[in-house]
Amino acid sequence: MIRIISIFVGLFFTASLLWSLTWDTIQLGKDGLPHTAAAAYGEHPKKLALASDGPFGKFDTAQLQRGFAVYQGVCASCHSLQHVSFGSLEALGYNPAEVKAIAAKATINAKDPLSGEMKDRPGLPADHFPPVVYAGKGAPPDLSLITKARHGGSAYIYSLLTGYEAEQPAALVKHFPDAKTPEGMYFNPYFGNLNIAMPAPITSDGQVTYNDGTAATKDQMAKDVSxxxxxxxxxELEKRHQVGVWWLGFLLFTTVLAYMAYRNVWAEKKGH
Structure with missing residues (x-):
């Protein structure tokens, strides 16, 4: 009797689960249309291939220098890099004299070792990039860790910079009138809610000058700064990749060694 009851209980729960899955499928079919403007017209980040991608990726220092030029010429007036020190720019291929010159252009508010008072002084290689003083409402985000903080990373940054559109699609405004771009904001399908307060930073080719002769197109500048x-x-990405490859090689070697030891130890016993 208990066995029969257990079978019926099991059948009941199985039927309930199947009905639940069927009902959800039906509802998805009915509700297939997205309910928000972002879901209907938001875009996934474009594909962006960088030299640093993949387990064997390495930084392209020439591209990093171009990206730093874009940051200085386009982004630095609004966005800070407070987690980056001037001295670390040597990893981009700048020599100590160049790093010192770059740092000296910045104004650092620091304690005077003689008087103990806070005073402005030229930056030093040991200093971090200073915060940007922003007078408007809502300070723009610091860019030091932005590719880690945004889903899509570098592809999102690249897509956002190249995704500004002059006008919203007419169908968007028709179906989602509340999503119409407010005055003073800009339509960008790669931004979370489609409307962003930041105007397009990269507006024309040649906005910065590259020392290596690369053509500074809008697309190229967006890739380089990303x-x-x-x-x-x-x-430390390159070092992390190198350590990862070393450990994979070590694990492969120890696996082969362990297998050979196993064959050697058990060969005679298996023969019997």
């Missing part, structure tokens, strides 16, 4: 921000977020 690559640079990957480095600011994870400057």
């Amino acid at each position: 690559a640079f921000l990957v480095w600011t977020a994870e400057p």
Whole structure:
């Protein structure tokens, strides 16, 4: 009797689960249309291939220098890099004299060792990039770790910079009137809620000048600064890749060694 009751209980729960799955499928079919403007018109990040991608990826220092030039010429007036020191720029291929010159252009508010008072002085290689003083509402985010803080990483940054559109699609405004871009904001399908307060930073070709002669197109500048921000977020990426490859090789070697030892130890016993 107990066995029969157990079978019926099991059948009941199985039927309930199947009905639940069937009902959810039906509802998904009915509710297939997205209910928000972001779901309907938001775009996934474009594909972006960088030299640092993959387990064997390495930074392209020439591209990182170009990206730093874009940051200085386009982004630095609003966005800070407070987690990056000037001295770390040597990893991009700058020599100590160049790093010192770059740091000296910054103004650092620090304690005077003689008087103990806070005073402004030129930056030193040991200093971090100073915070940006922003007078408007809502200070723009620090970019040091931005590729780690945003889903899609560098691809999201690249897509956002190249995704500004002059006008919203007419169908979007028709179906989602509340999502119409407010005055003073800008439509960008790669941004979370489609409307962003930041105007397009990269507006024209040649906005910065590259020392290596690379054509500074809008697309190229967006790629280069995205690559640079990957480095600011994870400057140890190359070392991490190298250590990972070394450990994979070590584990492969020990696996082969263990297998050979196993064959050697058990060969005679298996023969019997």
